Amino acid sequence: MASFRPQSWPHPNYTDPEKRGGAALFICTCLTTAVVVMLRLYSRVRLTKSPGMDDWLLVAGFVLSIGQTFGEYKALTTWGWNMHVWDVPIDRLMYIRLSAWLIECFFLLGNACTKTSILLAYRRISARTHSTWFVQLTWAAIAFTIVYTVAFGLELVFVCRPFVSYWRSYSPDYTEKYTCGNEQIPIVLSAAASVFSDIYASILPMLLVRTLKLSSRQRLGLYLLFSAGLLTAGIGTARLLYLVKVTTNYRLGPDTADITWYGWPTFVSRTAALTDIEAHLAIICASLPALKVLFQRRRDSRAANVYPSRQSRWKPLMHSPPPTHGSRDRISPIPRRSLVSNGEGAASSKFLDRIPTPDSGSRRNDCRCALCRSIDALEKGLATPST
Helix, strand or coil, rough: CCCCCCCCCCCCCCCCCEEECCCCHHHHHHHHHHHHHHHHHHHHHHHCCCCHHHHHHHHHHHHHHHHHHHHHHHHHHHHCCCHHHHHHHHHHHHHHHHHHHHHHHHHHHHHHHHHHHHHHHHHHHHHHHHCCHHHHHHHHHHHHHHHHHHHHHHHHHHEECCCCCCHHHCCCCCCCCCCCCCCCHHHHHHHHHHHHHHHHHHHHHHHHHCCCCCHHHHHHHHHHHHCCHHHHHHHHHHHHHHHHHHHHCCCCCCCCCHHHHHHHHCCCCCHHHHHHHHHHHHHHHHHHHHHHHHHHHEEEEEEEHHHHHHHHHHHHHHHCCCCCCCCCCCCCCCHHHHHHHCCCCHHHHHHHHHCCHHHHHHHHHHCCCHHHHHHHHHHHHHHHHCC
């Protein structure tokens, strides 16, 4: 390493190097995504019994994200992505590149599966609409996702010849001849295409909502639902800006930059915290509409179990039938207003006022399920031809 070691680099510290970051973020995001995906499958397979290709593609994207998380965990705990490049032992330099390639591959394929799943869900929704333009733009977005995934996937495989020189060329023991192209332009373009597809997938359903017969409140709720994808686009934009810096002077030589230290926020070659958040957040956002049935089932069960049971206790007192003629015990129902007018039943009146009515309970549950109301409004709007 001394033959290409820049003079500006400080002396390496192999015993107690400076480190930053940790693997807790990647583990937490992966576990959270796993819970959301399992809830989505339960909702689609067990409750509605209508699983589709979009569900299985999302599962494939989640499985690939697990591989990405494993690569990130190894990169931060073993292979040196959490320290300065000059503090990384020489025998680990090869694994820096190997982890970068693995995470880049998992992210590219997993992200494509997730976005195609979202677009296929749009295609399922568009089966009810009369807007042919929405169907055509959805298929165009699917084609764009497939094309740029295949293009950058081929670049990832053939950027270095032979293939193993992508990471073995960073080993001082590797003496075979090899050629590697410049990765900066393909990596930056790939990140830009990912951001564009995120924005496209968020704005496309908003354009459809604009043409439907909905109230302003319903339309605003759907805008907020679909704008969740713009959060993923924002994270992708931040990663794009970091990639421009990280992919400058990344090759091993006299001018090699501190790629491991710069790369942690983005994980150069898409091995970073921002990459991990972007991948898992896209899966979570894609699963939110499918959880509507689960939320609605919980809302209905609470409304059926809580409120009727409370009212049934007081129904005999408030609505008891009049006694028959000649009955010795003439017990007449006490009207609620009489309790207040007499003044003697003030405590009882206050107690009865605290008993929830079906309407108030329904309103409370309805507010807790804004997601259900927004998706119901979308389905009703799609079933009604727009003028």
